[in-house]
Amino acid sequence: MIIGFVGFGKVAENLVRLIKSDDITFLTSTENRSSNTISNIKRANVEVLPTFREVANSSDILISVTSPKEALGVGERYGRYVKGIYLDLNNVSPDTTIKISEHVNDLVDGAIIGKIDSSNPRLYISGEKSEELLFLNDYIETKIISDRIGDASRLKLLRSTYTKTLSALLIESAQIAKNNNLEEEFFDILALTEGDDFKDKSKSRINNTLTSSKRKSEELEEIVDYFNGEDLTMVKAALKKLSQ
Ligand SMILES: NC(=O)c1ccc[n+]([C@@H]2O[C@H](COP(=O)([O-])OP(=O)(O)OC[C@H]3O[C@@H](n4cnc5c(N)ncnc54)[C@H](OP(=O)(O)O)[C@@H]3O)[C@@H](O)[C@H]2O)c1
Numbered sequence: 001m002i003i004g005f006v007g008f009g010k011v012a013e014n015l016v017r018l019i020k021s022d023d024i025t026f027l028t029s030t031e032n033r034s035s036n037t038i039s040n041i042k043r044a045n046v047e048v049l050p051t052f053r054e055v056a057n058s059s060d061i062l063i064s065v066t067s068p069k070e071a072l073g074v075g076e077r078y079g080r081y082v083k084g085i086y087l088d089l090n091n092v093s094p095d096t097t098i099k100i101s102e103h104v105n106d107l108v109d110g111a112i113i114g115k116i117d118s119s120n121p122r123l124y125i126s127g128e129k130s131e132e133l134l135f136l137n138d139y140i141e142t143k144i145i146s147d148r149i150g151d152a153s154r155l156k157l158l159r160s161t162y163t164k165t166l167s168a169l170l171i172e173s174a175q176i177a178k179n180n181n182l183e184e185e186f187f188d189i190l191a192l193t194e195g196d197d198f199k200d201k202s203k204s205r206i207n208n209t210l211t212s213s214k215r216k217s218e219e220l221e222e223i224v225d226y227f228n229g230e231d232l233t234m235v236k237a238a239l240k241k242l243s244q
Contacts, residue, residue, distance in 0.1 A: 004059030006074050007066035008041050014116040016044045019139040027055045056081035063087045079104035093226050094150035101149045109149045111156035126151035167209040168238035217242045
C-alpha cells in the first residue's frame with residue numbers, strides 16, 4: 001500500500017513513525033517547501049516525487065496535513081487525482097470539510113484528538129469510506145464516528161468549545177489566586193477534587209494557551225461562527241478574554 005502526504009510537518013512525521021509496516025510505502029514531495037519541511041522529509045523514511053500532483057496520482061491513500069488555511073486549496077488542487085481515499089486531518093470546520101468533499105471522490109473526514117506526538121493520540125474518522133481506514137488501528141487508535149462527512153470535524157470543534165473555554169477560565173482564576181498570593185494552594189485544593197495531576201495539567205494548559213493565544217482565539221472565532229444558532233455565552237467570554 002502507498003500512503004502519500006501533502007504537508008510534511010509534525011503530524012506527517014509522527015504518522016510515519018507510528019505506522020510501521022513493511023507493506024506500506026510513504027510518499028511526499030518537496031515542491032515549493034521550506035527548508036524546515038525538507039529536513040523533516042530527509043529525516044523520515046519516505047520517498048520523494050517531484051510534484052504533489054504525482055504524489056496524489058500514485059497514492060492509495062492521500063493524507064492532507066498542511067494547515068487549516070491551506071486545506072481547501074490542497075483539496076481543490078490534488079483531490080481529483082487521487083484514485084483511492086483522501087484523508088483530511090487538518091483542523092478545519094465542518095463547512096470547510098464539506099467544501100473539500102466537492103473536489104474529492106472518496107473523502108474521509110479525520111480529527112486527531114490529543115497532540116500527535118503525545119503517547120496516545122487518537123484518530124476519529126467519518127465518511128462512507130471510513131471502514132477502509134480501520135487497518136490504521138494496528139498503529140494508532142482509530143474510531144469511526146459516522147458515515148457523514150463533517151462529523152469528525154464537528155466533534156473536534158465541540159471538544160474545543162469545552163477545552164478552550166475552560167483554559168480561559170483557568171487563566172483568569174489562576175491569576176486571581178496569584179494576585180492573592182495563594183496560587184500553589186489554589187491548585188492544591190482543586191487537585192483534591194479534580195485529581196492529582198490537575199496542577200501539572202492546568203499549568204501546561206495555561207502555558208500552551210498563552211503562547212498560542214492568537215491561534216486559540218481564531219479557533220474560538222470559528223466555533224462562534226459555526227455554532228451561531230446556539231447559546232455561546234461562555235465561549236464568547238473566553239474569546240474576549242483570549243483576544244485581550
Ligand atoms: N500538531 C498536532 O498535534 C495536530 C493535531 C491535530 C490536527 N493537526 C492539524 O494537522 C495539520 C498539520 O499540522 P502540523 O502540526 O503537522 O503542522 P506543521 O508542523 O506546521 O506542518 C505543516 C506542513 O504542511 C506544509 N504545507 C503548508 N502548506 C502547504 C501546501 N499548500 N502544500 C503542501 N504542503 C504545505 C508545510 O510546509 P512548509 O514548511 O513548506 O510551509 C509543513 O510541511 C494542521 O492543519 C493542524 O491543524 C495538528
